[in-house]
Amino acid sequence: MARKLLLEHINVPGINTLDVYRQKGGYRAVEKALKTLTPDEIVEEVKKSGLRGRGGAGFPTGMKWSFLAKPEGVARYLVCNADESEPGTFKDRYLMTYIPHALIEGMIVSSFALGANTSYIYVRGEMMPQIRILEKAIAEAKSAGFLGQNILGTGYNLELYVQPGGGAYICGEETALLESLEGKRGNPRIKPPFPAIAGLYGCPTVVNNVESIAAVVPIVNDGGDEYAKIGIGRSTGTKLISASGNLVKPGVYEIELGLPVEEFIYSDEYCGGMANGKRLKATVAGGSSVPILPANLTLKLANGEPRLMSYESLSEGGFATGTMLGSGGFIAFDEDQCIVRNTWNFSRFYHHESCGQCSPCREGTGWMEKVLHRLEYGHGKMSDIDLLVDVSKKIEGNTICPLGDAAAWPVASAIRHFRDEFEWHVKEPVKSLDTNYGLANYAEPIAKAEVTTGN
């Protein structure tokens, strides 16, 4: 069995309560951090752990923390990004629902390390049940003396609040999240200045994903070096993977980074294979924003070696033959799924969620949605396919925030790997309305690694 750091006790009855969580060793990290470590020592441990941001970008957490400006007499803030909205990703909901104290404990230790005395957990508004769960956990922690004034007699003060969002994917982008937390529309800010210099209310701020903050607990308990021993290369530690789509056992799994993708999909310990005896056609490995890959490139690299669940292995081959780990939202498509329809669906999502600030994204996502809609519904032209590639290239890199890229990549990659299926929709406008292109050769062994339309 693989090591579990976050979900080890997930099946213990009552683990959502403070008492049971403490019986299982919970809040040891708070005791250790506040009583025996300095804030700088904690930052050092997190750096040593090699922990990378679990929200999608994969930026080293310790480094992000070390950028935090510390001017005298100015408040600093830690804000937890629990605005989980990336299609395919539902790990943070799972963690907050079943083991909320893991996040609360991580928030206390991380706030102490950063010198924050007020911290916020920004939860997407639709997760009202999770907001109630967190508020209850915070109240429990407060009455046990882990929050409030003079925590554990150490003189450290911390107030922790939960803030509901309003249902906007864009607020997962950290500066949009801060705008939203200030009571405004979720329009991403132009960077620099980065939040580490001027974030919430213009004060130095760190924004971290739920899973990143929860991971600080085992790092403080066992030390950064121990954490770094798990995983492979620069992909250290464990990662929560949200598995969805046509799988026997969709759900949230904690894996040691470096697990072969094939084992993750087919072994009984994880997803248990494809549902209904169907065959795998394609996957989106890291949430809807990352490039889609056909089955053969999902399981193997272009050189034929097995692909692993790690930051490096998933991105091996660049966008020509690889993808990204992203937030770990793993979506599996079986042979009956239509790539054109799914790409249209994702495009509609990005069009709906574009904040409208930058014209390439505001207009481009709408065009992509419309063109994909006509391809899916039998009104497409052959030239539409290249038009889509053209539009996606003109969005990518031309927007304030990464939503533009996130909207462009799924379209560009779908056409890169599944162009024949798009062409079939143009050639067979009537047939494609009620028949799917099927598995085609997408699961065939990789004969050639050449890909001509790489970015």
Added chain:
Amino acid sequence: MLKVEQQQPVDFSSALIAKCDEIVKRYPEGKHKSALLPILHEVQAELGWLSNNAMDKVADYLNILPIEVYEVASFYSMYFLKPQGKYMLEVCRTGPCCLVGAEKLMNHIEHSLGVKEGEVTEDGLFSWRGVECLAACGYAPVLQIGPEYTFYENLNEQKVDELIEDLRKR
């Protein structure tokens, strides 16, 4: 011209005001505008939707301009700017849910309730709409019902029919 329902005066209950007073305390001195999103949720939970009068009242309460409330309420998808059914069934319609039948489910709901997306049933009890990813892809298809945003997971047509019957009886 404003419709009649938008001109009706609104009253905030004392319980609602007490909640708002509590929320405002979470933020540093002078940063009370941060309370806007949580307060709008509370107002919508009490009144069912956000009328212009309700939003103006929130602006008064927070001592900000009405436009600051309108621009936020119209930006975020959770706020209703027109009356909805008592139960608003929000069905996730994004990729992973569609892989396992969300579109079929929406067609079924439209048929069962007899109203199109965004419309209200004659008895005022139900509306439905497709919404974007609800972060529950592993339990798809899913739908949620506010104001507590209770989740219904691993749905099929039969389960949805039972749910609608249950809600009718409440």
